[in-house]
Amino acid sequence: MHELSIVEALIDQVGQELDRAGHQGRVLRLELSIGRLSGVHSESVRFAYGLLAPNTRVENAELVIQEPKAVCCCHACSVRTEIDDLVVQCPCCASSDITIEGGRELLLQSIEIED
Amino acid sequence: MKIVAAKNILKANDQLAAENRARFDAAGVFGVNLVGSPGAGKTTLLEALFSRLKGRLRPAVIEGDIAGSIDAERMEKIGVPVVQINTDGACHLDANMVAMAGQELDLTTIDLLAIENVGNLVCTAGFDLGEHLRIVVLSTSEGDDKAVKYPAIFQGSDALVITKIDLLPHLNFSVERITADMKRLAPEAAVFQVSAVRGDGIPQVADWLAEKCSRKAR
Numbered sequence: 001m002h003e004l005s006i007v008e009a010l011i012d013q014v015g016q017e018l019d020r021a022g023h024q025g026r027v028l029r030l031e032l033s034i035g036r037l038s039g040v041h042s043e044s045v046r047f048a049y050g051l052l053a054p055n056t057r058v059e060n061a062e063l064v065i066q067e068p069k070a071v072c073c074c075h076a077c078s079v080r081t082e083i084d085d086l087v088v089q090c091p092c093c094a095s096s097d098i099t100i101e102g103g104r105e106l107l108l109q110s111i112e113i114e115d
Numbered sequence: 116m117k118i119v120a121a122k123n124i125l126k127a128n129d130q131l132a133a134e135n136r137a138r139f140d141a142a143g144v145f146g147v148n149l150v151g152s153p154g155a156g157k158t159t160l161l162e163a164l165f166s167r168l169k170g171r172l173r174p175a176v177i178e179g180d181i182a183g184s185i186d187a188e189r190m191e192k193i194g195v196p197v198v199q200i201n202t203d204g205a206c207h208l209d210a211n212m213v214a215m216a217g218q219e220l221d222l223t224t225i226d227l228l229a230i231e232n233v234g235n236l237v238c239t240a241g242f243d244l245g246e247h248l249r250i251v252v253l254s255t256s257e258g259d260d261k262a263v264k265y266p267a268i269f270q271g272s273d274a275l276v277i278t279k280i281d282l283l284p285h286l287n288f289s290v291e292r293i294t295a296d297m298k299r300l301a302p303e304a305a306v307f308q309v310s311a312v313r314g315d316g317i318p319q320v321a322d323w324l325a326e327k328c329s330r331k332a333r
Contacts, residue, residue, distance in 0.1 A: 002206050002238035010124050017120050032124070039241055039267045086266040088299040096299050106125060106241075111118040 003044035006106070007052050013108055014058055027061040029112035036084050037070045037103035070103025128242055131210035135217065135245025142222035145328040146230060148244050150268055151252035153234030156278035156311060158186045160252060160320075161229055163311040165195055167321040168227070172328060175225040177216045179208040179233045186231060196220060207238040210245055227328055240267040247331060254279040255288040262296035269297055274305040276320060281310040 014030065034040050042065045053059050069082045076095035083103070089096050123129065139146045149157050158178075165174050175196040178186040182201055190197035198216040200208060213230060220228070230246060232239045251272040253261055256279060262269040269275065275297045277290060294306050305323060309316030 002241065005205060005207075005209065006124055006241075009127055012127065013120070013122065013124060017118055017122075021118050023118075037267070039237060086270075088263065088266075088296060106123060108120045108122050108124050110120060113116055113118065115116055 003040060004048045004052070006040060007045060007048040010049075010108060011052060011056050011058055014111055015056075017108075017111055018057060018113070023113050026114040027058045027111060028114055029062045029064060029110075030058060031064045031066070031109040031112075033066045033068060033105050033107040033109050035068050035070065035103040035105040037086055037100070038106045040106055042067060066109070068102060068105065071101045073099045073101055075099070125241065128210045131214055132243035132245040135210055135214055136247070138214075138217065138222070139228065139245060139247070142225070144222050144225050144228050145331050146228045146244070146246040146248070147324070148230050148232060148239075148246035148249040149252060150232045150236070150239045150249060150272070151234065152236055152254075152257055155234065155252045155254045155257065157231050157234070157252050158189055159311045160276060160278060160309065161231065162189065162193055163309075163314070163317045164321050164324065165193060167317050168325060171325055172226045173224060174227045174229060175220050177208075177213060177220075177228065177230045179212070179231055181205070181233060196225070202233055206233055206235050207242050208232050208244055209242045213244045227324070236261065236265040236268050240265075240271060248273045248327060250274045250276055252276045252278055253293065255282050255286050259287075259289045259293040262293055262300055266300055270300040272301060272304060274307065274320075274323070275301075276307045276309055276316075278309055278311065280308045280315060281313050 034042050046063060049063050069084060072081045072083050072087055072090060074090035074095055075097040077093040079092040081091045090098050151157050176190045177198050179200045181204060184199045187197045187199035198219045200212050200216050230244055249272045251268055297304055297306055307316050307320045309320060
């Protein structure tokens with residue numbers, strides 16, 4: 001249900017971008033970036049998109065979803081580890097003196113339109 | 116052809132949230148987003164806090180629920196101005212709902228606006244409502260592993276209020292564990308232990324909130 005409101009916002013945003021660029025053409029492809037730590041489930045986004053896209057400007061457009069990982073940067077052992085889930089300790093040395101970078105993005109990266 | 120957007124999908128929500136915050140700031144209202152599971156004790160905590168803050172702060176509440184107005188009726192009973200939002204199935208409040216509800220309140224008569232979110236530890240984490248503070252409420256009966264299992268909501272919060280500590284003798288709940296996990300996820304956050312039925316910890320949360328509120332007003 002959370003993903004439904006996200007997809008609604010996405011379709012609105014695509015419409016705004018098309019208006020701004022002055023395009024009436026058919027949308028072929030949307031590229032999204034949904035970070036692993038964003039709390040948004042790509043499969044649910046696809047499901048919601050299938051429900052909401054018909055009869056809108058993105059009808060039949062392909063949805064391409066990138067799922068960037070986050071990085072755990074440890075200040076104790078200096079190791080940078082790619083992570084799929086949030087951690088509270090360095091996977092390498094178990095120190096809790098860490099910073100988590102990235103993985104939270106929820107972005108509309110690009111819109112591909114028929115020429 | 117390709118249009119490169121690279122824009123946050125929830126940009127519209129974030130913009131509305133920023134407008135809400137500006138409106139609250141202009142009226143001298145301090146907004147608090149209260150999140151937690153259904154049954155964590157969010158409404159009971161608000162009742163106890165408002166009773167403690169009586170005469171010090173003028174509170175109001177926006178109640179977010181999927182259906183019904185039980186919580187709003189509880190607020191009316193203690194004389195606190197309240198607006199009920201029914202989300203009709205949606206699992207979280209968003210900035211637009213709060214903007215609409217805000218129009219129903221006379222902000223000039225309010226110091227503290229508590230926004231009680233829909234009971235949910237997941238979806239509420241993604242939506243800025245325009246609040247100044249977010250408090251996560253966790254009851255002892257939910258278990259001490261929740262910060263690790265639902266990190267996003269804890270990580271973005273300014274305080275953790277552990278409720279129902281009167282039940283601790285009957286539960287395997289480690290206050291130390293949840294406090295340590297919270298400190299790792301949100302090092303700056305305050306952690307409180309309360310029992311609304313016995314009154315433990317309520318003065319501390321009330322004073323902290325009043326202090327945050329007055330610092331904002333200055």
